[in-house]
Amino acid sequence: MLCTVPLIIAQSALSAATPAVTPADFWLPIGASVQAHNVDLMFNIINYICYFFFVVVVAMMAVFVVKYHAKRGTHIRTDGITHHTILELSWSVIPLLICIGIFFFGFRGYIDLITPPKNCFDVNVTAFKWGWQFKYPNGAQSDNLVVPSDQPIRLVLRSNDVLHACFIPAFRVKKDIVPGRVTSLWFECRIPTGLEEKDGYHLFCAEYCGMGHSDMNRRVLVLPQAEFDAWLVKQAAWLDEIPDEELYFKAGPKIYARCSQCHSIDGTDGLGPTWKGIWTRLTTPGGARFSDGRSYADLIGAGKEFATPEEYIRDSIYTPGKHLVAPFGNVMPTFKGQLNDRGIESITGMMQHLDEFNAKGVWTKTLPPATTAPETK
Amino acid sequence: MNHIAADQKSQLAGHDAHAAHGEHAKYPFLAHHFDTPAQQFDSAKLGMWLFLATEVLFFGALFVAYAVLRTRFPEVFSYASHYLDTTMGGINTAVLIVSSLTMALGVYFAQRGRKMALIICLWLTMAGAAGFLVIKYFEYSHKIHANLVWGPSFYIPPHDAVGEAEHAALAHAPAAAPVAVAAPLNPQPSAIQSIGTHPAVDASVIKAAGSGPRGLGVGAVDHDAAVTHDIIPHDLPQAHLEDAKMPPNTHMFFAIYYAMTGLHGIHVVVGMVVIGILIYRATRGDFGPNYYTPVDLVGLYWHIVDLVWIFLFPLFYLIH
Amino acid sequence: MSHPQSPSNQDGHAANAGHPLVGHLVPVSTLVATASALLVLTVITVAVRYIDIGEFNVWVAIGIAVVKATLVATFFMHLKWDRPFNLLVFVGCTVFVVLMMAFCVLDTSQYRATQYTGNPPLAQEKLDANAPGAPVARFKTGMNP
C-alpha cells in the first residue's frame, strides 16, 4: 500500500478544503461547479502518475537504445539477465496497488457525482432529434438551460426517440438519456453568467444521435437566485403575454429558431420543405406534392381530412410522419407537448407573412401594424 | 497439465518420421499435415468442441436476454407461459432425447463398423428431427392463429382487413414511435414537481412513480393477477386482448420465445442437412472403425441441439 | 486398446472389428440407460411445475435441466472418456455465459426502477387504434388509474 499513501494524503488534504472552482488550464476547461474540483484533482493525479510511468519507460528505452546500440561487427552480448523475480513482482504489485488507489478515489468521487443533495431544484429535460427542451416546475419552458447559482440543480432526463447524452464540460457532468427510462444528473454552479447567450457554458449532446448530433448544443445560463426567480416567472408566461396580433412576429421567430434547422424560409434546400411560398401552395389547388402522389388539395378543404390549412399545419407538427411531402424523408420529430395552440398560431401567422422576415427569420418590418391586425384565416 | 503431458506423448509417438510415412500409406483419409489418425481425430474433436463453445455463447446471449427480460417482467413470464402447450413441448423434449439416443447409437455402430445399423440410426435421428419440426410447426401456427406473436401486431386483432394490412405494414416499417413525447407539457402535480417542493423525498421516487409518457406511468403491476391460466380461452384469435389480467409487455415474452425457439429450430434444420450428408456418406461406405470422425462430430452437434432444448423447455413451458 | 489416460488408440494398427482405431466405445446399455434417465427427469420436471413452491420452482426446473445436460454431455457426448481439455472448453464457455448472465441480471435488477412501466408506446398506439375495449388498455390512463 506504500504507493497509495501519498495519494491518500493528497486527496484528503485537498478535499478537506472547501471545493473551489478551478480555472482553465492546459488540459481542462474552467470548472464552474462544486464537483469540478474533485474530478480535476483526480484527473491531475492520474496525469502525474502517467507522466511518471511514461517518463520511466521512455527514458529507459532511450538510454538503452543509445547505450547498447550495436555498430557493425559488434559481438552479440550474452550477459543480460533473463528474469528477475523480485523485479517482476514489484512491477506487477506496485501498479496494482496504484490502480486500487486510483479506483478507490475515483469511486468516492463518483458517488458524490451521482448522489444529488436532498434540496435539489428540478428541471425536466427532454432530448429529441435534434434539440433540447427544458421545462420548469412552474410550467415555464426554455431553449437554453437557465439555472440559479449556488443551488443544487437536478436535471431529470428523458428522451423522445434515441439515445442522447447531456454533457456540460464546465461542470464535469454527463449522463446518457435513454428512451424508456428516466435518468438524472445534478450539479451546483458557483459562477453566474447572466442571460447573455455567448457567456453561457456549453451544453452538448454527447451520445451520437444522427444527423443533427453536433447541433444539439445549447448554453447553460446561470443567474443569481433572485434574478432567476424573476426570470422563471416571466418565462412561464411569455406566450400568453404577447397580444394575439403580435404573436406572429414576436413569438413566431423564436419558435422558428427550432424549425430553422430543417426548414428554410428563403427557398434553400433543407432536410424538410422550405416554408417559402407555403401558404400559396397550401391554398391553391393542383400539383402533386405528397409521396403518395396526392396533392394538398386532396387533403385540405371543407369535408376533406383537414378543413383548413391551419389544421393541416397543426397536424404536421404533431404527427409529422402521416403525410410526407415528396421527396423528403420521415425525419421530423413530433412537437406534440412542446407547442401549444398559441405556439402553432404564431407559426401559421408567420407563414402567412413570410415576406416580412429575412432569411434568418428576423422580422424586418420596423413598425408593428397597429391598426390592421393580421387576420388569421 | 495432464492433457499436456498426454499431448506430448502422442506428438512424440506420432512424429517419428518413418512411422508417419507409413501411416499415410496405410490410412488414405489421413491428411498430409497430420502424422497419425489419432492426431487427426483429436484435432477434429477439439475443433468441434471449440465450435460447440461458440454455439453455447451464441445461444448463451439469448439466454441472457431471456434472464434480463424475466427480471424485468416476472409477471409477464408466469402469465404468458400458460399460452404455451406443455404437452406438445413435453413430447418434443422426448422426441429430441430419443433422437439423441439414436445418434449416440449411430456413433457406436460406426465405431463397430456396422454399416446397416448406422444407417438405420441416422434415419431414425433424421425422423426425430423432422418430427420435432412438425410438432413445432403446429405449435407456431396455432400461436400465430391465436395472434400470439411478437411486436405491435400482438395488440392488433387479426382477421379483419385493417388488421391484416397493418400486420403487413408493421412487418416492414421499423418502429419510430416517440417514446417520451406525450409526457405532459404542464404536468399538473407531477412527481418531479412534488420532489421539488418536498425536498425530503428521495430521488428514487421519480423512478417508480408514473412520470413517464402517457400510458407508461402506472404504478406497480398487479403481480397476483397473472397466474390464472385455466380461464384463458386458448383458441380465440384475440383471447389475450380480452383478458383483463394480461399484464403490459406480454408481447415481450413471445418476442424472446420466437427468437430462441426459432434459432433452435434453425439449428435443427441444419442438423437435418448434415445428418442427410452423413446418411449419403454412410451408404457409400465411408465410415468404419478406422474412420468415423464425421459421425462423431455431427453427433456432438446434435447433442448440443438437444442440450439447448433441455433448457428451453422448462424456461418457457414450465413457469409456474 | 484404449489407453487409460488418453482416449486415442495410439498403437497405430488398424482397428479390429471390436474396437475403433481411435476414440472410446460406449456400450449400448449405457446409452439406453442415459436416455431413460433423461426421459424420467423430463417427466419429473413437468410434474414439479404443478406443485407451487414459489421462488423455488424456477430453481428446481433449472437444477433438473442441469442434471440432464450433464448426463447428455457425460455419456452421449463421451466427455467422460474424452480429453480433459475438451471438458475444460465446454465448462469454460458455460462459465462465461453464466458470468455474463449474472452481470446483466444484476444490472437489470438495479436499474429496473428507472424504467417506465405500463404499456410501451407502440403497443399502446395499437391498442388505442385496434382494440379499444381491450382490458390492457386500462393502463393507458397513465397517472390517473
Place this chain on the structure above:
Amino acid sequence: MTTIDTPRPEVLDATASEDNYLTHTRGFLSWALTLDHKRIGVMYMVSVLASFFVGGVFALLLRTELLTPGRTICSAETYNQFFTLHGAIMVFLVIIPSIPAALGNFVLPIMLGAKDVAFPRLNLFSYFLWVAGAAFTLYSLVAGGFDTGWTFYTPYSTTTTTGGVIPVLVGVFVLGFSSIFTGLNFIVTVHKLRPPGMTWFKMPLFLWALYSTAIMQVLATPVLAITLCLLIVERTMNIGIFNPAMGGDPVLYQHFFWFYSHPAVYIMIVPAMGIISELIAVHSHRQIFGYRYIAYSSVAIAMFSFIVWGHHMFLSGQSGLMNTIFSLISFSVAVPSAVKTFNWTMTLYKGTISLTAPMLYALSFLFLFTIGGLTGIHCATLNTDVHLHDTYFVVAHFHYVMMGSALIGMIGGLHHWWPKMTGKMYNEKMACTACIIVFVGFNLTFFTQFMLGSQGMPRRYYDYQPEFQIYHVISTIGAYTMAIGFFTTAVCFIQSLMSGPKAPSNPWGGVSLEWQCASPPPHDNFSTVPHVGNCYDFSVVRWDEKTKNYIVDHKLELAHAEQGSHR
C-alpha cells in the same frame, strides 16, 4: 563468431531453393483454392492492406471536414457515414483480421514447426468469409450507406433511414465467423500440431499471444453474431428486444455489444504485443526478459478481458453497482500490460540493438502504447470518465492503442517477416524514414485530440465550437503527415517487390523456427523435422561470411553453456 552485421543480401542465399510456396503452383485458381496457410496469409495481408487504405481515405476525408467548423467538404449526413465507415472498416476489416489472420496465418505453423494449420480447408473458408463480409460491407455503401457509428447503438441503428444498415450487419456477422474460424484453427493447431520438443514454454511469445487471442475470438465473437442477428430481426420484423418503444432495453444491447467488443480490443492488441516481443528480442539479439511472465500475461489479459466490458457503459444508465464492479476489474488489465511493458524495456538492457525498421516500429509501439494504455486509466476511473466519456479524449485513447499500437505492431511485423514472405529485402533507409514520418504524424494527429477531449469536445461531431479549431487544424495536418508516411511505406514495399534484392533465409539473426527455413519457405515448410531449441537464445546465431547470412548453430548452445557469459 557471434557478431552483428547487416545483411548483404545481394549475395545469393545458398539455402534458398527455387521451389517455394510462391512458385510451387501457378495461376489464379492455384491461389484462390489454395490450402497453403502461407498463401492464405498473403491473401489476407493484401486484402487487409487494401481495406486499410480505404479506411485511411475515409479518415483523411473526415479529418479534412473537421479542418473548419461548419461545412468544409461535406454535409453532416455524409460526415456521419464517413466516420461510421472509417470505424467499421478499420475495426472489422482491418485490425481484427490483420495480425491473426494475415501475419498469424503465415507465421504460426512455421514458427511452431508444423506443416500447416489443423484445418486448412476451414482456413480457406474463413478467408472467403472475410471476402464475403467485405463485399457486404461495400455493398451497404451502394445500398444507401449507414450512419450508425461502428457501435450500432440501438434504437438509432434500428430506426435510421439509411439503407445500408442490414447489409453491413450481415457483413459484420460474416466477418465474425471468419474470425471465429481462424481462432478455432489456431487453438487446435497449437494444441495438436506441435512437433516433438516444442513444449508450451518453448513456444515463441508470438504464438502465446495468438493462442490467447484465439481464445477471445472463439468465446467473444458469437455474442456479437447473435446481437447482430437480433438487430437484423429488429429492423426487419420489429421483434423489439432492444427497442424502448416496444418495451425493450437499449442498455441490454450495449451489454451485448461490449461483451464482444471489449475482448475485441484485446483481440487487436494482444497479437501485436506478441509481435513486439519477437521484434524486440530479435532485433536486440537478446533473450527476452521474463519469458514466462509475458506468456502468462497474454493469457491473463484474455481472461480478464471478458469481465470488464461495462467500462464502456459508465454513463449509459448502467447501475452504479455495476459501474463500480466494472471499474475495479478494468484496472486489473493494466497489470499484465504493465508486466509486458517493463519486460520489453528490460529486454533492451544489455542487448545488442540494431536499429532496423522493425525495431523502430517496436520502439514506436512502446512509446505509443504507454501513452494509449495509461490514458485508458483515465477512462477506467469512474469520476474522470464522467467528464471524458464520448469525447475526443476517448478517440485519442483508442487511436493510440489501436492505430499507434496494434496497427504499428502489425506494420512492424510486416517489415520483420517481409523478407520471409516475399523473399525480397526492402530499402532499409526508406522504411525507417517512413516509420519516423508516421510516428511524428501520429502524435501530431492524436495527441492534440487528448486536449480537445479533456477541453470538452464530444466525439462524432460534424460541427464544433470555434475555440476548438486550432487543435483540429493541427490534427488534420498530422493526418496528412501520416498519409505521407504510409505512402512512403507503400512505395518502399512496391519497390522491394519489383526490384528488391533477394533476401537470405535469416536476415535479422532470429532463432525461432521460421528463420531456419528458406526465404520464401518451401511449400511444405520443413522437409525434415526441425530442431526445437530455445527460440530466444541468440548466442547460437552466427554470422556466416560464406552465405552472408545468419546461421543458427545449435552446437554453439553447448559451448556457451559451458563458457557462461561470452563476449
